[in-house]
Amino acid sequence: MLDRPRELGALRRLLSRHRVVGIIGARQVGKTTLARMFAAGYRGQKSYYDLENPEDEARLSDPMLALKPRTGLVIIDEVQRHPGLFPVLRVLADRPRSPARFLLLGSASPDLLKQESETLAGRIIYHGLGGFSIEETGPDNYLQLWLRGGFPRSFVARSLADSNEWRRAFVRTFLERDLHQLGVEVGSATLRRFWTMLAHYHGQIWNASAFAGSFGVADTTVRRYLDLLTSAMVVRQLPPWHENVGKRQVKSPKVFIADSGLLHTLLNIPAQADLEGHPKLGASWEGFAVEQVTRRLGARSDECFHWATHAGAELDLLVVRGRHRLGFEIKRTSSPQVTRSMRIALADLHLSRLDVIHAGDETFPLDRRIRAVAMSRLIDDLQPLPR
């Protein structure tokens, strides 16, 4: 088992401040394992219900009766299967001096859950869980993390062939079973075609009409597909940042396949050598770097943006927290250089700093407030954001 101290720390902190914490993450990303690791270190009463287990489901058939006497840590896994629980949890969480803390695990973001999840709004705090990060795997094998992606089973697979096979099976099961269980009614063949096409647009600005044209459906329909896969946490949208600078700016999100390993599966890139020669090499690197940088910073998804003007200036990643404004450019090279676009971003967006994440081995200054940061040194040279 790979230890995940930072995730455990985040959970400990959230549970000390909130009565209901939701961990949301794609299927197979490690939610149950993390919750069990957390429970193992938790001193006090604890109970665990897995709503995919018919026995546990039966134990919760009258949730108020079952949960009211519980004290300490109460974990409810696959909570999206039973949205009727949310109103009950609201009542329990609102008790004065509530004797219990609830840790809910779910495979979809709340906007995909039924209306009932609304009843917990304001009382629950969500923590997004991703696959392994460089910090967890160590920087030495980051190429393996890039190629295989961060799903634990894909990353730790004994051989590359096993890893590829695991990911192909994941894609199949996800399309044919998991989405259906989340109440998605779009056919699996349509969503496979959409997801695959999206992989070819990985790292680009979302263009609804290109997709709508190729699918022969309305713009709003392909937008719905995009939002579905985003809610199921297998696609990431980086929203556009807008600054009052008197320039026309791009207003669409950038889209990424959320895991580099899944990207490579969808693009049929089985090995590093195939990746090196592939036209999506730079885009794959960019998505991987965006993921690793935001993980390292501890940035929430609502703190991350891309920025682009119609005149051609752009910034791959902008992270905003309070007065901190960090810019990132991502280059698959070992000799990054300062560009005009970087200077414009630095000035227009009032960046505290701009880092160029690159594939070389060294971190070094490029200019005032501009650094070249090596991916292999990300953990040493990039500090988490202050909370």
Ligand SMILES: Nc1ncnc2c1ncn2[C@@H]1O[C@H](COP(=O)(O)OP(=O)(O)O)[C@@H](O)[C@H]1O
């Ligand atoms: N930290 C870890 N180290 C090694 N393997 C892990 C780790 N976390 C999860 N796994 C493995 O990945 C698979 C999926 O994990 P699981 O916790 O069931 O994911 P989820 O609950 O998100 O679907 C399991 O086979 C599990 O053993």
Ligand SMILES: [Mg+2]
């Ligand atoms: Mg699970």
